[in-house]
Amino acid sequence: MGLNPEEKNLIGSMKRFCxxxxxxxxxxxxxxxxxxxxxxxxxxxxxxxxxELEVTICGRCxxxxxxxxWHEAGEGDAIADAVRATVLxxxxxxxxTDAGIKFLRPHEVPELELRVxxxxxxxxxxxxxxxxxxxxxxxxxxxxxxxxxxxxxxxCDVCGLKSARHYEAILxxxxxxxxxxxxxxxxMLQQLAAEAGKREKAAFIANVKEQREGFDLYVNxxxxxxxMASMLKSWFRAEIKESAxxxxxxxxxxxxxxxxxxxxxxxxxx
Numbered sequence: 001m002g003l004n005p006e007e008k009n010l011i012g013s014m015k016r017f018c019x020x021x022x023x024x025x026x027x028x029x030x031x032x033x034x035x036x037x038x039x040x041x042x043x044x045x046x047x048x049x050x051x052e053l054e055v056t057i058c059g060r061c062x063x064x065x066x067x068x069x070w071h072e073a074g075e076g077d078a079i080a081d082a083v084r085a086t087v088l089x090x091x092x093x094x095x096x097t098d099a100g101i102k103f104l105r106p107h108e109v110p111e112l113e114l115r116v117x118x119x120x121x122x123x124x125x126x127x128x129x130x131x132x133x134x135x136x137x138x139x140x141x142x143x144x145x146x147x148x149x150x151x152x153x154x155x156c157d158v159c160g161l162k163s164a165r166h167y168e169a170i171l172x173x174x175x176x177x178x179x180x181x182x183x184x185x186x187x188m189l190q191q192l193a194a195e196a197g198k199r200e201k202a203a204f205i206a207n208v209k210e211q212r213e214g215f216d217l218y219v220n221x222x223x224x225x226x227x228m229a230s231m232l233k234s235w236f237r238a239e240i241k242e243s244a245x246x247x248x249x250x251x252x253x254x255x256x257x258x259x260x261x262x263x264x265x266x267x268x269x270x
Contacts, residue, residue: 029138032096040134041141047129048092048103049145057082058156060163061201070156072201079151083118087125087147096134111140124148158201165206167218168258169225173232174214175265185236185265189217189228196224214265222259229263238263 016025018036020043028036035043056065062078063070066089074081092103093112106114112131119126127145155163173185189205196203207218219225232238241264244257 030136032134032136037138041137044094044096044133045143046094046131046133046141047127047143047145048094049087049127049147050090051148053086053090053125053147053149054152055079055083055086055149056152056154058159059153060155060159063156063158065154065156070158079120080118083120083125083149084116087116087118087127087149091127093129093131094133113140118149123150161202161220162204162206165218167206167220169219169222170258170260171217171219171225171228172211172214172260172262173217173238173265174211174262175238176213176267177265185232186215188231188235192228192231193219193224196227225259225261229261232263232265236265238265 016031017023018025018028018031018039019034020039021036023036023038025031025036028038030037032040057063057079058065058070058073062073062082064073064078064082064085065071066085071085088106091106091114093106093109095102095104095109106112109131112129114130115126115128117126117128125147127147129143129145131140133141171189173189177185193203193205202220203224205217205219209216209218217225217228219228226242229238229240229242233240239262241262243260245260246255247258248256250256
C-alpha cells in the first residue's frame with residue numbers, strides 16, 4: 001500500500017540530523033554518509049603520512065633514491081630537494097567516492113593545496129595539507145603532520161659505474177699526426193663527451209691510455225663511442241672498423257658485449 005497524503009507530509013517535514021552528534025543538516029550543511037560536516041571531517045583524515053622516513057642521497061653527485069630509481073639533483077639544495085621528493089612520494093591523500101575510500105598521490109587530487117617544509121637542522125619535515133575528502137564538503141579541511149627523517153649516504157648507479165671505470169667500448173684512435181693535431185682531437189672528443197654527459201649522466205670517458213701511434217678512450221655507453229668515431233670520420237676522414245666481444249649477460253638474460261672501435265686517421269707530417 002502507498003502512503004497517504006498525511007504520511008507523506010509527515011515524512012517531508014522530518015528534519016535530517018547527524019547520527020553522531022545530533023546536529024541538524026539545516027544548521028551544519030549537507031550530511032555526508034549520515035554525518036554532519038564537522039563530524040565527517042573529524043572521522044575522515046585527509047592525509048596519510050609516515051611517522052619516519054629514510055632519505056637516501058648519493059654522496060658523490062647529490063642524486064636521491066625514490067623507490068628503485070635514482071633522480072638527479074637539481075640546481076638548489078640537494079639535501080632539501082631529496083627530503084622533499086622522498087616525503088612527497090610517501091604521502092597519500094584520502095578521497096571518498098561512491099565506490100569507497102581511495103588513497104591517491106598528491107598530484108592526483110584536484111584542488112589540493114600542499115606545503116612541504118624540510119627542517120634540516122631538526123631532522124623533521126612539516127607538512128600542511130588543505131583539501132576535501134568528499135566533494136560534498138562545504139569547506140576544505142586543514143591537516144598538518146610532522147615526519148622525522150634520517151639521511152643515508154650511498155652511491156648512485158652512475159657514480160658507481162664511474163668509480164669502477166666501467167666502459168662499454170674502447171675507441172682506438174690511431175694515426176701519425178702532429179702534436180697540435182693530437183691535442184685538437186683529444187680536446188674535441190672530451191668536449192663531445194662532456195656535452196653528452198649533460199644530457200645523459202651515464203655518458204662519460206672512464207679512462208684514457210696513451211698508445212704508440214695514438215690513444216685509447218674507454219667510453220660509456222657504446223653509443224657515445226660511435227658518435228665520437230662518426231665525428232672523426234666526418235672531420236678527419238678517419239677509417240672506422242668495429243668489432244664486438246661477448247663478455248656476459250644482463251640480469252634479464254640478454255647477451256652483453258664490449259666493443260672495440262678503431263678510428264684510423266690519415267697520416268700527417270709536421
